[in-house]
Amino acid sequence: MKMRHIAVPITVALMGALTLAGCSSQSSNGSTPQPTGAPTAAGLADDIPTEEITTTVNEDLAAQLPADFGDTLTVAIDLSSPPARFIDEAGDPVGFNVDFTNLLTEKLGLEPKIENVPLAQIVPGLAAQRYDIAVNNLSRNPEREAQLDMVEYMQGSGGIAIPADNPNDVTEKTTSLCALHIGVLSGSYQESNTIPAINEECEAEGLDPVTFTAYGTNNEAILALGSGRVEAWIGNGTVAAYAAARNPEVFKSLTLENTWSHDNLGLPKGSELTEVVAEAFQELMDEGTYAQVLEKWGIENYALDQTSLTQTDVVQQ
CATH class of the missing domain: 3.40.190.10 (Periplasmic binding protein-like II)
Structure with missing residues (x-):
């Protein structure tokens, strides 16, 4: 049985948000690092897998x-x-x-x-x-x-995406992100809750806090990581895993500790x-x-x- 394709309405604004690869509307609580020469990656909505998986009726x-x-x-x-x-x-x-x-x-x-x-x-x-x-x-x-x-x-889980060569020795532990500049999704749980919690842990251990840039879409945030404008990304674990699976030469994914659900x-x-x-x-x-x-x-x-x-x-x- 062939897979069925379901057409739904789409706005130009949504497509632009998914495919935008250059500029982004973003907010930041710290200075954005200059690109480090890291290889660039395709956006999350580019070159998507098209394998058809089918079943039979019971x-x-x-x-x-x-x-x-x-x-x-x-x-x-x-x-x-x-x-x-x-x-x-x-x-x-x-x-x-x-x-x-x-x-x-x-x-x-x-x-x-x-x-x-x-x-x-x-x-x-x-x-x-x-x-x-x-x-x-x-x-x-x-x-x-x-x-x-x-x-x-x-x-489900929280996830971390980092450059494939992991120059900052990031691990699943939240304190390994201290002092780094991180990309997050604007309005996300990670922006409102996870980053403040990480910074409390950083302060308790005498480490510099996380700074971050909040992007309008995860696509923009992942592209920023691929071009070196941020040093790590935190968000939904499936997003990090997908980015790393598609671009293993660019990204590595980790599961944020104690976040499985x-x-x-x-x-x-x-x-x-x-x-x-x-x-x-x-x-x-x-x-x-x-x-x-x-x-x-x-x-x-x-x-x-x-x-x-x-x-x-x-x-x-």
Whole structure:
């Protein structure tokens, strides 16, 4: 069965943010280093992998869908974050969450209808039953669990990207970043929480603090690292892993210590689809297509062996 391509609207502004390779709108709390001569790298949305990964329908699972469900699964995804979910130059949704969506709908004999929904609108949209499911790396918290059914489907982590030759001897430990100039995503958890926490540790150990530049997109931040304008980048671990897998001569990725977590699919609370989705996703894991998706995007170490409707213990690797 061939993969289906789902067209969604795309604005010029979004495409520009994903593909911008030169200048960027950014804020900084420290001076930006001059380029060091490090090799440049392709942007996160350039030269993306195009391997098609397919599965077959499980008729028994398809028969468990509600009788009046129809043949379309409406999926909320925030298409703004390579490599998980973004839009390619042709205007099509791509990324590992899009691949998972296609496999899940194929397994259930459905057609996917991907809705490009900003992250802040996904949970209320699911709660209002505007969407059947979100495939968007949702983390658990009490507020979300009160409104949603959640299904664990992969691991998550914080990540560090550094030059491949690691001239500053950066490790997974946060204090190895002290005194460095770091790139982050503007408005991210790393900007508001992680960097202040790192600087508290740096101060406690008598080390110089981190300085940083906040970029409008991860694409801009990774390109800044590749050209030597920052000395490291911190953010979602899958972004660092993907950048390093695509450009091993330019980047190395590390997992920020003690940040492993489990990411979840989200469905409306009490959805009739929750258990059948969990079973279908488990079959994708068991048959190997799930692993193929992660390998395609260079993030195979983010695999889980089992889905779960409840939070399971996280092992810090």
